[in-house]
Amino acid sequence: MATAGIDRAAIHGACDSRLEGVRDAFAENFAQGGEVGATVAATIDGKFVVDLWAGHADAARTRPWTRDTIVDIASSTKGLTTICAHRLVDAGLLDLEAPVARYWPEFAQAGKATIPVHFLLSHRAGLPALDEPLPTEALYDWNRMTSALAAQKPWWEPGTRHGYHIFTFGYLVGEVVRRITGKSLGTYFREEVSEALGLDCHIGLAAEHDARVAEFIAAPPPPPGQPDVLATLIKQSGPMVEKAHLNPPWTFADRNTRAWRAAEIPAGNAQTTARALARVYGALACGGEVDGVRVLSPASLERARTVQDTGTDAVLFGLPTRFGLGFSLPFNGVGFGAASPSAFGCPGGGGSIGFADPEAHVGFGYVMNQAQDAMPPDPRALRLIDALYASL
Numbered sequence: 001m002a003t004a005g006i007d008r009a010a011i012h013g014a015c016d017s018r019l020e021g022v023r024d025a026f027a028e029n030f031a032q033g034g035e036v037g038a039t040v041a042a043t044i045d046g047k048f049v050v051d052l053w054a055g056h057a058d059a060a061r062t063r064p065w066t067r068d069t070i071v072d073i074a075s076s077t078k079g080l081t082t083i084c085a086h087r088l089v090d091a092g093l094l095d096l097e098a099p100v101a102r103y104w105p106e107f108a109q110a111g112k113a114t115i116p117v118h119f120l121l122s123h124r125a126g127l128p129a130l131d132e133p134l135p136t137e138a139l140y141d142w143n144r145m146t147s148a149l150a151a152q153k154p155w156w157e158p159g160t161r162h163g164y165h166i167f168t169f170g171y172l173v174g175e176v177v178r179r180i181t182g183k184s185l186g187t188y189f190r191e192e193v194s195e196a197l198g199l200d201c202h203i204g205l206a207a208e209h210d211a212r213v214a215e216f217i218a219a220p221p222p223p224p225g226q227p228d229v230l231a232t233l234i235k236q237s238g239p240m241v242e243k244a245h246l247n248p249p250w251t252f253a254d255r256n257t258r259a260w261r262a263a264e265i266p267a268g269n270a271q272t273t274a275r276a277l278a279r280v281y282g283a284l285a286c287g288g289e290v291d292g293v294r295v296l297s298p299a300s301l302e303r304a305r306t307v308q309d310t311g312t313d314a315v316l317f318g319l320p321t322r323f324g325l326g327f328s329l330p331f332n333g334v335g336f337g338a339a340s341p342s343a344f345g346c347p348g349g350g351g352s353i354g355f356a357d358p359e360a361h362v363g364f365g366y367v368m369n370q371a372q373d374a375m376p377p378d379p380r381a382l383r384l385i386d387a388l389y390a391s392l
Helices: 017-032 074-090 105-111 117-121 136-140 142-151 168-181 185-197 207-212 229-236 239-246 252-256 258-262 274-285 298-304 379-391
Strands: 012-015 037-044 047-055 309-312 320-323 344-347 353-357 362-368
Touching (some): 012 017, 037 274, 074 274, 074 344, 136 258, 142 168, 252 258, 274 353
Antiparallel strands (some): 037 047, 344 353
């Protein structure tokens, strides 16, 4: 897709005068980064210092991106799901050391009776993929996905390595939440977090919001004569990795369907704004509370960002990753740009990211509709993050 620049005056919203470098970086993303539509937001000490949006909500560039445009944030959803699990720990309803089967008895199948809950959060459960071939529609069928996971034998001895659970993370953690609360993950998040903080954030989107959802645009294809690197990596990495990415099969076009938006896919289909991500992570950056709303306790925050495993990822083509209990952590200082090494959050495939920096008391969110084919972190997000920190 052709890169289109944007006049600085066409960037809407506001940012503190000392942070005008973020506005410049945002404009540069449109001029140099292939941006179509996007929004970036940041809080410091729980107060918004950046809230900018620009561009278009569709590939044809006929719908302007507005303040209320929402978009699919892919794996950035995992951070929201993680918050739900740790809220249950704070409430005394979930023990991370307990076997998953205590809450979900069917999970004990295929030698999984002793797998502790914390292995689900740290991507160490050995369940990144389903062996049983499933149709795309299974992604939207909660009972079918969780039943298949309950029957699945781990691909490696749980706890001995880590591998990114691309889609299964959400069903695994979400089913534990559902068994404890009697509520779906999306419902629990809405009632416990989203409504309390006033977030425009949905895991399972009602049809009434469709008109303001941005079209999610696939990454541009490789130039003629050049291979599709990601597709090649997936096919060459063996059945587990291929199934982790593509079983059930899906395409970027699926992300724009009513079925996808309506479903609860807690590892990858929240529809939201950068503003919402910055606010919820802004609370986490300030000890877990903002404007009198307690999201997580300080103890849960410390536990959630404690390193569980680091190094070669069994699913992401051997790349180095580093995980806490549900949150991604910078690997050797790389991942969240100029943010401090204590930052934690979740990037999403295509480019989105939300994170908290407890040292700088910064909450950050960036979402967009034009996916890029690079592995996280996305260069557009890094440009914005680095500009923010350069001005602090």
